[in-house]
Amino acid sequence: xAGYVRNTEPLSYDRQTSYTLxxxxxxxxxxxxxxxxLTVNVRPLCQPGWTGLIAYSLPAPLSLSLxxxLxxxLxxxxxxxxxxxxxx
Numbered sequence: 001x002a003g004y005v006r007n008t009e010p011l012s013y014d015r016q017t018s019y020t021l022x023x024x025x026x027x028x029x030x031x032x033x034x035x036x037x038l039t040v041n042v043r044p045l046c047q048p049g050w051t052g053l054i055a056y057s058l059p060a061p062l063s064l065s066l067x068x069x070l071x072x073x074l075x076x077x078x079x080x081x082x083x084x085x086x087x088x
Contacts, residue, residue, distance in 0.1 A: 046073035
């Protein structure tokens with residue numbers, strides 16, 4: 001037996017991270033299937049881009065520690081290059 005399950009409104013990771021559904025199907029003759037359990041895991045919305053990028057201008061001999069992260073969405077990945085330069 002095959003079929004489709006559709007949601008009637010968008011799922012929001014912020015509202016709920018997973019849904020557990022109990023499914024039953026019936027046919028034209030009124031026969032009902034056993035209950036099947038379906039769990040839908042909702043992923044957070046992917047927001048690609050850089051975080052932690054801050055420009056600092058410090059007098060010598062001070063040092064700087066910087067944390068930078070690039071987030072990519074697997075469905076939107078294309079070849080890219082990234083570089084960093086430290087200047088005095």
